[in-house]
Amino acid sequence: MLSQLRTLWEVLKHTTTKIDTVEYPDEQPYLAPRYRGRIVLTRDPDGEERCVACNLCAAVCPVDCIALQKTEDENGRWRAEFFRINFSRCIFCGLCEEACPTYAIQLTPDFEICEYQRPNLIYEKENLLISGTGKYPNYNFYRNAGKDVGVKEKGAGENEEQPVNIKGLLP
């Protein structure tokens, strides 16, 4: 009996406690900078696509929502012929971002991607590409890579030495 009365009192005390509800559209919640939301494809500082179509993101994706096809341009630079993410399948786990060797694929703190029709949730490359560099402003894969695709000469990279002359005698 006493316990019931105490329960009543404890509940009554909640009249003045703070309300936990966040009235979402009127009141935006705080999202951490590393919140995992909508996926984007970023560009390098020179404005070129970072994605080299290595397929690692598609391979690691646990729900197989990423589809892409590699193609090569005249300089030998790898690009994605198409790059498609099905957001109706995506679980925003962020594994693709971790797998990406070129920082191309990144998750953003934006979750407002509702659609009335499911096909509208399939994002093509032009929907995914943004004009900026995302979280890594100065990184350009081809400036660090050994391959020459017209970005820099072979051996002219920042932490790179000239290739060894395999026909010479000096070490």
Added chain:
Amino acid sequence: MFDVILTLFGIIFTILTLMVLAAMLIWGERRLLGIWQDRLGPNRVGPFGILQTAADMIKIFFKEDWIPPFAEKAVFFFAPCVVVITMLMAFAVVPFSPSLGIIDLNIGILFFLAMSALAGYSTILAGWSSNNKYALLGGMRSAAQMISYDVFMGLSLMGVVMLSGSFNLREIVEAQRDVWYIIPQFVGFCIFMVAGIAESHRLPFDLPEAEHEIIAGFHTEYSGMKFGLFFVGEYLGVILISALTVVLFLGGWLGPVLPPFIWFCLKTLLVILFIILLRAALPRPRFDQLMAFGWKYMLPLALINLVLTGAIGLALG
């Protein structure tokens, strides 16, 4: 002739007010439950969400009004009407203020008891006519609950009747000029509240509904406005029990400064708030616990209260 028209006008006005009040109460309860659970509750439709019930009403009117083919059609149709009709009828004897009130019956309490007992048929008939296991279970629970709790609901009021020497609700209020009956009849008050809540199938005594155990109990098969009527009936029951508690134990319209009708409304509101708080705070007992509580504790307590009231009354002359 003029009297008849005045009474008719009063009846229509009371019914409309009560219906609006019951609708508002649905919204009010949802808001209050929300606040007590650290939520907001419905606050979108109209200022503070006050039109939520209107929106629900529009929705419920457009729902398919489905009668299951295996149901007993006439009874199935009739059952939800019973609860609303009897609850509204019971309001006829409630004195809202010295001048307001539809009828001044000299057996007011008996009329109220009869009507609230009749309301129990609504759930029983609904449960039976639905021809559904869960509905029947709900109906059976309702029947058992009504029989056991009606007994001491009546007995708990006899103390008040002894003290005031009348079955007339108006005279009972007048008899409380010196002291409200909640003080000499505190036990009776507690028993009446418990029985009243059980009678209107409110939590924690909503075993006929018990959605966690038997789907929705007696109204499992109901949809559309028939379901809505059960809902309105339940809230009318809450208002009725609160109003009766105020009249019988809390001095009805009596109070200083403010006009009598305002006092009546304020007190009723307070009791309604308390009933909602009960819903927010207390869990539902098991069915055998409910029955044991009724027969083993409440009934003896009501009888002892009756005997003591009589003995003290005799001793004091």
